[in-house]
Amino acid sequence: MTMKRNDDAVSPVIGVILMVAITVILAAIIAAFVFGMVGGTSTTKVVGLTVAQDNETHGSITWQGGADIRDIQSWNITSPEQTTYPNDIPTVGLVSPIEMEPGDRVVITASFKDGSTQVIYDRQF
16 A cells, blocks of 8 residues: 655645745835834934032033034033033033032033934933
């Protein structure tokens, strides 16, 4: 008695399922690009600075540089007292005094020429 072996049905079914899955995934990716779901990401600005606490009530910011320091139009320092300091244009080597005490959180934000605003420093002392 001879048995007839039939392996033809397994491979075509799996192949069709895989092709349908690939088509659906590609259609979803293309639709995301066409309808604008992908994109809208902004680039991170590079600005170097250091903040040091000089004594119990004062500290200083030293602007080190960075690729985007020249693009800063204004910057603000917010201390726990919600004090906003003047918007001077920073340059490399500029040392700016700030009021701060141990335990204070200092947040520095900068507005750039392209209209974006970014937090460039955030630390609790």
